[in-house]
Amino acid sequence: MGWRSARRGPSGVWPVASLIAAGVVATALPVLAQRAPAHGSTNLSPEILSLACAPSLAFQVPPRPLRITGSQESFVHRSFAPGDLVAINAGGDNGIAVGQEYYTRRAVPIERRPVSRDNPATIRTTGWIRIYAVDPRMSLATITHACDSVEVNDYLSPFVLPDIPEISVNRPAAQRGNYGRVLTGNDNRTSFARDDYFLVDRGSDHGVTAGAHFVVYRDKREPGNFLFELGEAVAIEVRPESSTLRITLSRDAFIAGDYVALRK
Numbered sequence: 001m002g003w004r005s006a007r008r009g010p011s012g013v014w015p016v017a018s019l020i021a022a023g024v025v026a027t028a029l030p031v032l033a034q035r036a037p038a039h040g041s042t043n044l045s046p047e048i049l050s051l052a053c054a055p056s057l058a059f060q061v062p063p064r065p066l067r068i069t070g071s072q073e074s075f076v077h078r079s080f081a082p083g084d085l086v087a088i089n090a091g092g093d094n095g096i097a098v099g100q101e102y103y104t105r106r107a108v109p110i111e112r113r114p115v116s117r118d119n120p121a122t123i124r125t126t127g128w129i130r131i132y133a134v135d136p137r138m139s140l141a142t143i144t145h146a147c148d149s150v151e152v153n154d155y156l157s158p159f160v161l162p163d164i165p166e167i168s169v170n171r172p173a174a175q176r177g178n179y180g181r182v183l184t185g186n187d188n189r190t191s192f193a194r195d196d197y198f199l200v201d202r203g204s205d206h207g208v209t210a211g212a213h214f215v216v217y218r219d220k221r222e223p224g225n226f227l228f229e230l231g232e233a234v235a236i237e238v239r240p241e242s243s244t245l246r247i248t249l250s251r252d253a254f255i256a257g258d259y260v261a262l263r264k
């Protein structure tokens with residue numbers, strides 16, 4: 001079995017043993033994880049990086065034909081960082097080629113039971129990878145950026161950089177009769193501060209567009225009192241039934257269950 005790699009010999013094929021040996025440094029210390037050639041900066045702006053790592057919501061488990069299955073190490077390792085080589089369960093026979101890039105993602109249900117409409121999953125983007133070497137049935141990839149630790153069984157999605165939404169300059173009054181709710185964030189976080197991303201149960205089916213403004217409220221459950229205005233957020237990704245918002249103003253932490261009202 002041989003690997004087609006970005007760095008290969010005159011024959012164009014690297015035996016597995018040669019590929020592994022290339023990553024081992026002679027030292028008296030224990031052998032460390034094999035690493036691919038170091039990647040430099042992504043040259044992406046902090047805003048693009050944060051948008052690429054923002055969560056989304058799914059009411060069913062996404063298709064996961066391409067997954068991370070392991071690593072090139074002398075021991076079982078399940079969590080990886082930038083520069084680590086990871087194994088992918090597909091290769092040249094599946095159209096995988098050296099240089100291709102993919103997001104690595106993980107579906108995290110709100111509750112520990114099957115994903116459904118009443119138990120949606122947060123889709124956590126853990127990072128992205130670049131294919132480094134290809135075999136007919138498997139591939140090696142190097143992690144080029146990590147939003148969080150990349151893990152075995154994270155699934156792959158095509159890598160496309162997000163568009164920065166044009167933030168609306170219009171700030172009409174909030175729709176008080178059409179409240180949505182704060183749901184969750186990455187890894188099922190339930191508390192959020194300025195510049196954090198979180199999910200709400202309002203999307204394009206409810207008139208939300210990318211760049212739209214929201215006001216966030218809390219019901220303190222005091223009879224005869226108004227809702228307390230916690231702050232504001234802007235929609236950065238919109239789906240039919242949910243949206244990903246970024247906090248632009250916060251007077252206190254937003255928590256799951258707080259109300260959101262679209263400025264429209």
